Amino acid sequence: MSKPDILQVGPYPEWDQIPLQESFHMHKLFEASDAAAFLSSVGESIRGIATRGELGADRAMIEACPNLEVISVYGVGFDAVDLQACRERNIRVTNTPDVLTNDVADLGVAMMLAQSRGIVGAETWVKDGSWAAKGLYPLKSRVWGKKAGILGLGRIGYEVGKRLAGFDLDIAYSDIGPKDYAADWTFVPDAVELARHSDFLFVTLAASAETRHIVNSQVIEAVGPQGMVINISRASNIDEDALLDALENGRLGAAALDVFEGEPALNPRFLELNNVLLQPHHASGTVETRKAMGKLVRDNLKAHFDGRDLLTPVL
Structure with a gap:
């Protein structure tokens, strides 16, 4: 044949x-x-x-x-x-x-840790001689014991939550309804309320017409100037203009992103920011x-x- x-x-x-x-x-x-x-x-x-x-x-x-x-x-x-x-x-x-579920969850948590503790900048601090010339690296923010919100508790979101539990985080989530497999976590039906709860807001829901820009200016500002948005889902789930505005103006503390509108030709505004960790859409990128x-x-x-x-x- x-x-x-x-x-x-x-x-x-x-x-x-x-x-x-x-x-x-x-x-x-x-x-x-x-x-x-x-x-x-x-x-x-x-x-x-x-x-x-x-x-x-x-x-x-x-x-x-x-x-x-x-x-x-x-x-x-x-x-x-x-x-x-x-x-x-x-x-x-x-x-x-x-x-790919577990690798994507791994990268999401790794990005949270790297951005919170300044891993990328700290390595540069060592390599460019700043440690020897200027002393200790500027202090960063802890992860353990804080609050995490997971927007979309499907396969990937659930695996993110399992990993976050190891850091003694207070975990909440939003989805179309409460999940019986997440009995130890708090269900919050509204995305803005979830964001208000969150020091770290993980975006892990599937993309659709209904979820387009679900992370809008209200959600972003509810996370606040001390909080972080981590996206390992689809770029369309976040209003990028609102995200960039908030990052530039300090209304959002930080972001860690693996996906972008128009990638790989991402908005050049991202390249000017020191409060965002950029990754090349490689959450599933293991051999x-x-x-x-x-x-x-x-x-x-x-x-x-x-x-x-x-x-x-x-x-």
Whole structure:
């Protein structure tokens, strides 16, 4: 039998690319100088799309592939996939949850610690000779014993909370309702009230039209000039302009961010701030997790074309 034709939206590591090419006929959209012309030439043959969470698949791409059956997303987020277009055409969609949960939670807590204790600046203080020339590094703020708020207590949010418990933090969370698996933590239904509770506000909820800019100026200012916002979810969950204004004007103490609107071309205002920790969208960026994600992308595609149940269906 001939291999199913798959549209590949973005590059993958070699350890994923080689097995994909062994099982499927891969059409590399990201290498095309004219994406529209490329889609026009291969669209009829495409039965599956392999994409990344931040790249997704919009309506135009989906409509350019009239025989499309399945979209396999490398990543837990699928907000960049036009799900309505998929529903209209009975196209299946999968993602890669669970395999990246713990690494994302690890990085979120690491960013909180690094920003609170000035880890990056302190290393520079040693390396540039300031320690020898100027003495001790300026004092920073403790973590243990403070209050944390988790906005979105799904898989990742719950793992963040488990880690924070080890620092004796007072943990509260917001979600669509109380969670029976979080009986020791405080449920706060309103995002502003959660922020007001929080020295550290973790944003860990899935992105959707409903959650767009849920962390708005009110939420940000409720965290306050001594507080910190940590985002390991999606950039769209935060109003970046409001966040930048608050960071610049001191109405928010600090931020630690792994995601940005328009990344990697983030707003240059971020680069001028000394109260924000910037990371290159790599919360799942370990060899172990990326290999597991790639395998799950392939396994979902194979399951579909073999007529088996999808492993991690979204639609």
